[in-house]
Amino acid sequence: MxxxxxxxxxxxxxxxxxxxxxxxxxCGAAGSVLAKELAEAGWRVVVLEAGPWLDTxxxxxxxxVEMLGKFDWDDRRWVDGNEPFAQGHIRDGRGVGGGTLHYGxxxxxxxxxxxxxxxxxxxxxxxxxxxxxxxPDYDRVERELRLSGPLEMPWGPRRDKYPQGPHPLxxxxxxxxSGMDRRGMAWxxxxxxxxxxxxxxxxxxxxxxYCQWGCKSRAxxxxxxxxxxxxxxxxxxIRDRARVTSIEAGADGRIEAVICQRAGREERIEASVxxxxxxxxxxxxxxxHSATPAFPDGLANSxxxxxxxxxxxxxxxMFGRFAEPxxxxxxxxxxxxxxxxYGTQAARTNGGxxxxxxxxxxxxxxxxxxxxxGTPSFAGGWSWMTSVLFPGEFGGALAKAAPSLWGERLTxxxxxxxxxxxxxxxxxCLWYExxxxxxxxxxxxxxxxxxxxxxxxxxxxxxxxxEIHLRGREILAAAGAHEILIANGNDHTMGGCVMGDxxxxxxxxxxxxxxxxxxxxxxxxxxxPSSGGAQPSQTIMALATRLARHLASGEAD
Amino acid sequence: xxEPRYPTLDEFWKRLDVRRVxxxxxxxxxxxxxxxxxxxxxxxxxxxxxxxxxxxxxxxPVPPEALAAFLDDTFDLQMGKGDERSGTMPRAEMIPAGFxxxxxxxxxxxxxxxxxxxxxxLAQAERKALDGPAGFDSSAWFNQVRALVLLGFGSDPRGxxxxxxxxxxxxxxxxxxxxxxxxxxxxxxxxxxxx
Numbered sequence: 001m002x003x004x005x006x007x008x009x010x011x012x013x014x015x016x017x018x019x020x021x022x023x024x025x026x027c028g029a030a031g032s033v034l035a036k037e038l039a040e041a042g043w044r045v046v047v048l049e050a051g052p053w054l055d056t057x058x059x060x061x062x063x064x065v066e067m068l069g070k071f072d073w074d075d076r077r078w079v080d081g082n083e084p085f086a087q088g089h090i091r092d093g094r095g096v097g098g099g100t101l102h103y104g105x106x107x108x109x110x111x112x113x114x115x116x117x118x119x120x121x122x123x124x125x126x127x128x129x130x131x132x133x134x135x136p137d138y139d140r141v142e143r144e145l146r147l148s149g150p151l152e153m154p155w156g157p158r159r160d161k162y163p164q165g166p167h168p169l170x171x172x173x174x175x176x177x178s179g180m181d182r183r184g185m186a187w188x189x190x191x192x193x194x195x196x197x198x199x200x201x202x203x204x205x206x207x208x209x210y211c212q213w214g215c216k217s218r219a220x221x222x223x224x225x226x227x228x229x230x231x232x233x234x235x236x237x238i239r240d241r242a243r244v245t246s247i248e249a250g251a252d253g254r255i256e257a258v259i260c261q262r263a264g265r266e267e268r269i270e271a272s273v274x275x276x277x278x279x280x281x282x283x284x285x286x287x288x289h290s291a292t293p294a295f296p297d298g299l300a301n302s303x304x305x306x307x308x309x310x311x312x313x314x315x316x317x318m319f320g321r322f323a324e325p326x327x328x329x330x331x332x333x334x335x336x337x338x339x340x341x342y343g344t345q346a347a348r349t350n351g352g353x354x355x356x357x358x359x360x361x362x363x364x365x366x367x368x369x370x371x372x373x374g375t376p377s378f379a380g381g382w383s384w385m386t387s388v389l390f391p392g393e394f395g396g397a398l399a400k401a402a403p404s405l406w407g408e409r410l411t412x413x414x415x416x417x418x419x420x421x422x423x424x425x426x427x428x429c430l431w432y433e434x435x436x437x438x439x440x441x442x443x444x445x446x447x448x449x450x451x452x453x454x455x456x457x458x459x460x461x462x463x464x465x466x467e468i469h470l471r472g473r474e475i476l477a478a479a480g481a482h483e484i485l486i487a488n489g490n491d492h493t494m495g496g497c498v499m500g501d502x503x504x505x506x507x508x509x510x511x512x513x514x515x516x517x518x519x520x521x522x523x524x525x526x527x528x529p530s531s532g533g534a535q536p537s538q539t540i541m542a543l544a545t546r547l548a549r550h551l552a553s554g555e556a557d
Numbered sequence: 558x559x560e561p562r563y564p565t566l567d568e569f570w571k572r573l574d575v576r577r578v579x580x581x582x583x584x585x586x587x588x589x590x591x592x593x594x595x596x597x598x599x600x601x602x603x604x605x606x607x608x609x610x611x612x613x614x615x616x617x618p619v620p621p622e623a624l625a626a627f628l629d630d631t632f633d634l635q636m637g638k639g640d641e642r643s644g645t646m647p648r649a650e651m652i653p654a655g656f657x658x659x660x661x662x663x664x665x666x667x668x669x670x671x672x673x674x675x676x677x678x679l680a681q682a683e684r685k686a687l688d689g690p691a692g693f694d695s696s697a698w699f700n701q702v703r704a705l706v707l708l709g710f711g712s713d714p715r716g717x718x719x720x721x722x723x724x725x726x727x728x729x730x731x732x733x734x735x736x737x738x739x740x741x742x743x744x745x746x747x748x749x750x751x752x
Binding site: 067072080085206207208329393404415 | 581586637640676709711719722727
C-alpha cells in the first residue's frame with residue numbers, strides 16, 4: 001500500500017477524545033479542505049465520513065463493473081419531476097475524498113456574472129458575496145492543487161497563469177476543435193486538477209483515462225491524495241464509515257453534538273463548531289431529520305428553505321461518429337474546453353432557430369442580458385468540453401440518444417465505438433423553490449427517512465437545451481461527423497441549503513453560518529444560489545477555503 | 558483509409574499480462590467470459606430472458622445466455638445507481654415483473670414467438686404500453702434491462718474486443734494521443750496492432 005495515503009491511518013493519525021473545536025460531516029471537496037485548513041490553524045478537528053477510506057493501489061481498479069458502487073452514494077432515493085435526476089455514480093461520492101474520487105477534475109471558476117443572476121437577468125437568485133470576494137480563495141486552491149491549464153484563458157475573469165502547463169489534446173479533441181474553428185469559436189485546453197508533472201510524491205498523469213472510476217496514478221487531485229494527508233499531518237482525525245444519524249440542538253439553538261453510527265456503535269461528538277458538508281441531498285435530509293420540539297420543521301429551517309432550490313447542469317452527451325477512429329478513451333475526460341456560449345448572451349433573441357448563428361463577436365459571455373440586441377430567450381449559458389464513456393456506459397448512454405435504438409442498429413453502432421467522439425456540455429439551471437429534497441415515510445437501515453428529490457426543468461432550461469442541441473450539431477457537423485446522436489441528461493447537484501443575507505429566504509448567511517444556529521455552518525455546493533455553467537468543485541473548495549479563513553481568524557466569535 | 562484492425566481476444570489477454578493488470582481484475586475479466594446457459598435463476602424464465610437479450614443486442618460475440626446471466630446476477634444490486642422513480646415499483650421488483658409481463662402478453666412463452674412478434678412486444682414495452690402489476694412501468698423496465706445488458710456487454714472482454722476497446726490501461730498508459738498517432742496505431746501492420 002502507498003505510504004502517501006495510509007501512513008496516516010494507523011498510529012500516526014491523532015485520535016481526539018472529548019470535545020473538539022470542529023466536527024465536520026463529510027470528507028469531500030469541502031470537508032477535506034476545511035479539515036486541512038483548520039487543523040493547520042491549530043484547531044482540533046474530527047471529520048466524519050460515511051464511506052470507506054480507499055487506498056489507490058489496493059482498492060481502485062480500471063474497470064467499470066469492479067468500481068460501480070465502491071465510492072458512490074447509491075442508497076435508494078426516490079425521484080420525481082419532469083427531468084430524471086439520476087442518483088449514484090457521478091453524483092454524490094461516498095468515501096474519504098467524496099465526489100472528488102469520481103470527478104473528472106475539470107477545474108473551472110464561476111464567472112462574476114454568475115454571482116448576480118437575478119440582478120442581471122431578473123431570474124434565479126444572486127449570491128450574497130461577489131466573485132471578487134471569492135477570487136483569493138480560488139487562487140489558493142489552484143496553487144494548492146497545482147492545476148494544469150492553458151497559458152491564457154480566452155474567457156472569464158482575468159487570472160494568473162496556471163501552476164502547470166496544459167494537458168495535450170487528443171485525436172477526439174482535435175477533431176472537435178476543428179469543428180469549433182469552422183464555427184468561429186474559441187477553444188483551449190481545459191484547466192484540470194490533474195498533474196502534468198510530479199508534485200508532493202504524486203505521479204504526473206499517465207493518460208489512463210479512468211479518472212471517473214478512481215485515478216490509479218494519483219495525478220488527479222482527489223482529496224484523499226491531496227488535502228486529506230495534509231489534514232491528518234496537521235492533526236485532524238478522519239473517521240471513515242461513520243454514518244451521521246442526527247445533529248443535536250439545544251433549545252437555545254446551539255448545536256450540542258453530532259451522533260453517528262460506526263462499526264455498529266453509536267458515537268456522540270461534541271464540538272464548538274459543527275460544519276455540515278454532506279452535500280446537497282444528505283445535508284437537507286439530516287437537518288430535516290434532526291427536528292426537535294424547539295425546531296419542529298428541522299434545524300436551520302425557520303425560513304422553510306432547507307431542501308429547496310436543488311439544481312443540476314444540463315448535460316446532454318452529443319455523440320459524433322467520424323470517418324476515422326478517435327479513441328475517445330485515451331486520456332482524461334474533459335481535455336478540450338470552449339466557453340464561447342457561457343453566460344447570458346443578448347444575441348439569443350430567438351434561440352437560434354431561424355438560422356442566426358447566435359454568436360456575439362468571438363468570445364462568449366457578454367455579461368449582460370441586454371445591450372441593445374434584444375431580450376435573450378433564456379438566461380445563463382454553458383461550457384463545452386470533450387468527454388469519455390467507457391464501453392459499459394457508452395452503450396447505455398448512446399441508446400438513450402435515439403428512439404428505439406436496439407437490435408441490429410445498436411449492435412452496429414457499438415462496433416463503431418472507436419470512431420465516436422463525445423461533445424459534452426454543462427448548462428446552467430436556475431434556482432427554483434419547488435425543486436427540492438423532502439423526507440419520505442420509508443426509512444433506511446439507520447432509521448433515517450429516505451429522501452425524495454423533485455426536479456423539473458423550467459422554460460429557461462428547455463430553451464437552453466434546444467440551443468445547446470442546435471449548436472452542438474453545428475459543431476459536430478462542421479468537424480465532419482457522419483452521424484450525430486444526442487441524449488438528454490443532467491449532472492452535478494447543487495442547492496438545497498441556499499446562502500443569503502435574508503434569514504427569511506435563506507438557510508445560511510454570507511459566511512455560511514446557519515441563520516438559526518450560532519455554531520452550525522454548511523459548506524459545499526448545497527449553498528449555491530446559482531449553478532453557473534461549469535463544474536462546481538473549484539467553487540466548493542474555494543468556499544471551504546474562505547470559511548476556514550473566516551473561522552480561523554476568530555471573526556466568527 | 559484502410560479499415561483499422563483491432564486486437565483479437567487472445568491478444569487482449571496477452572496485453573493484460575504485459576500491462577501488469579492486478580491479478581484479481583484479470584480473474585474478474587476472465588470470469589465474465591465464462592458465464593453460460595443455466596445462469597438465469599431469479600429474474601425470470603431463462604428462455605424468456607435469453608430471447609429478450611438476443612433481440613436487444615443480436616449478432617455479437619457475447620452469447621445472449623452470458624448477458625442473461627449477467628442480468629440475473631446484477632438486477633437487484635445497487636451497482637452505483639441510487640434513484641428509483643417515485644410512484645413506480647423499485648427496480649429490483651420491476652425487472653422480474655417485466656419478464657413475467659412479457660410472458661403473459663405472449664400467451665405464456667415469449668421465447669416461443671417468432672422474432673418479429675417478439676420485437677413487437679418489446680416495442681410495446683418501450684412505448685410504456687405493456688401491462689403489468691400496480692407500479693409497473695414498461696418503458697422504465699425496458700430502459701433498465703437494456704442498460705444492464707449493455708453494461709454486461711461492454712464489461713465482457715469479448716464485448717470490449719468487439720468494440721475495439723483495448724481494456725484497462727496501465728503503465729505506461731495510453732501514450733499515443735494525436736490523430737496521426739491513432740492512425741499509425743491502427744494501421745501499423747496487418748496482424749500486429751498494438752493499442
